[in-house]
Amino acid sequence: MTNAAVAVQHQSVKADDSFLTIRKLTKKFGDVAAVDAVSLNIRKGEIFAMLGASGCGKSTLLRMLAGFEIPSSGAIVLEGQDITSLPPYERPINMMFQSYALFPHLTVEQNIAFGLERDGMPKGDITTRVTEMLELTQLKQFAKRKPHQLSGGQQQRVALARSLAKRPKLLLLDEPLGALDKKLREQTQIELVNIIDKVGVTCVMVTHDQEEAMTMASRIAVMKSGGFLQVGPPREIYETPATKYVADFIGNVNLFKGTLSVDEPDHVVIQTPECQHFVSHGITGTLGMDVHVALRPEKISLQKKAPTPQERESAREDGFNCVQGIVKNVSYLGSYTTYHVKLSTGTTLKVMNTNDARHDDHRLDWDDSVYAWWDGSDVVVLTQ
Amino acid sequence: MSSVSLPTPQPAQSASRRSWLDALGARTVIGIPFLWLALLFLVPFLIVVKISISESDGIHFKEMFVFTDGHLQWNVKWGNYAFLASDALYIRTYLSSIYYAGVTTIICLLIGYPFAYFMARSPATWRPALLMMVMLPFWTSLLLRVYAWKGLLASNGVINDLLLAIGVISEPLKMMNTSFSLLIGMVYAYLPFMILPLYANLVKLDLRLLEAAADLGAKPLTAFWKVTIPLSKAGIVAGAMLVFIPCVGEFVIPELLGGPSTLMIGRVLWDEFFSNNDWAMASAVAVVMVLLIIIPLAIFNKSQTENAAREKGRI
């Protein structure tokens, strides 16, 4: 193919924007749908993460993409080609397995070369490609070792090198860092994203670690019982969760149950037992309906004196979004501190403040009586 | 003694004492089977070696070392071995024993591998029943089972009668006392020894490795050759040794099912001992047989050790 042809192809892909299309994909085990009519478009070059609790069907969906599970119904289309019924060995897709599944009888080199040999690539080209992969993953000095002679992190890199060696159109990662300890995992997340970016491969990953999804992915899908609850960039999922489950699943959140008491186009008020929540944007809902209010712990300010109207940016919010309570727990965690504030209604409010010098002179302690308040723009109203 | 002078036990000391005790325990546990082997295998073997090189006056064996006139006399006779090496019949018998044992091993592997493979892939609830069926023959004596084959394969046996009755053949087939009947008997008797280690190995195979192979573009057959077979090497070697080694020296099956043309060293051994009463010669034949078997055993041992090292590394 000439360079011009490649360029044209790229443009056409860009034009319709969907590289991988999943249409109403369903997988049933007996009567239970592990994946239930999932539809999705994935763009070229993006890192897409599926996030969800154990048993929600993440692996099943990924395994259908790889070709290990045959969908009960629905279609998978990759670059315009329907691959739904293609066996795994004919798909231009490679997977990095959760437990790596490295061949124990082959050396690192041979593991990486395995897929290339299956393609009948000439020997010289294989050597070149393997060397390139070893360099990319910094495994050069381990080339002649067997997998059991490597550390967990090194094995993970071999698995990555092996799955990238064939230059797949789509890379699947099943819990790519699940087997690593926390510190190594954080460090590897960045490394992994850098390598994927360098290669420029489109990537679908599965994880149940929300931090991992937030760090690595350009878009996240939150899954529950076989379906997608919400799909969007990490920030959107975090700041404007669509449902109570998503809000609760991603990060820490304070949830209040209440009713819609004022419904204006530019603001609404939610009445909960704790206080009146002023929300500085409109929502689609009817007056008097039951809703939940979600509030991130780091959006809440905490102080001993009642906040003055000057402290609050908007005078309209005076009298709203403020509760009084008693500090019941203080956990100093270095860069930030978390507080548990017990409200008069019995609810416990989670608050998280960064530890900059400003807070030092009026440090809060156990059993201090405090005011907690927040901005109307930080309140998220959840109607489902 | 006053309480002050009592030495307080040092933690390090007690720890080293504990490890010393552990080592003693480990040595005892390993030592018992070693002692067993030394007493019941090594000592008899050395006796057989001694007999094979002793001079005999027809009734008694001469003392090997005699002290006469102030110097040591050494009565060692290598004649039996020289005779073994020079007599074409013995050499042919050894070669033919190895040949039949080898063919038996290969047929067992060809039948046993698919069997063990599908057993290992069958639903977990079926496996105990299938395993039971493999071991079922052991509930009857080998001798009886081999005799049963006589009844099946004889000129007026079940198989010939059946074929004659349905008109496939007009004359009974000569199946008994041929290499065919010998191999059937040996394969039949030794098949479980091939299947069991293969099954134990294949059932442990991580199926995700086959998925990984498929993912990397290997069709099922390629995945089988490139992943399943290499990873079951230890099982293949174990099964092959368990069949080959006893087959080389097998006596009962060649005696009952083999013919005059199927030479096996076990029968020669029997004849030397019990027909010719030439104990020294029989011992020499046995010693050479053991040495012939020890070589593949050493290979087996080496591969097992390598395997153990690999397993250890993986943990």
Ligand SMILES: Nc1ncnc2c1ncn2[C@@H]1O[C@H](COP(=O)(O)OP(=O)(O)OP(=O)(O)O)[C@@H](O)[C@H]1O
């Ligand atoms: N082969 C199978 N047969 C029957 N049920 C299955 C099979 N594989 C998965 N399931 C069921 O489908 C559901 C989804 O499983 P899946 O492995 O996709 O979950 P997951 O989201 O990957 O969970 P985890 O985070 O624990 O890996 C589960 O309820 C599981 O019990």
Ligand SMILES: [Mg+2]
């Ligand atoms: Mg899973």
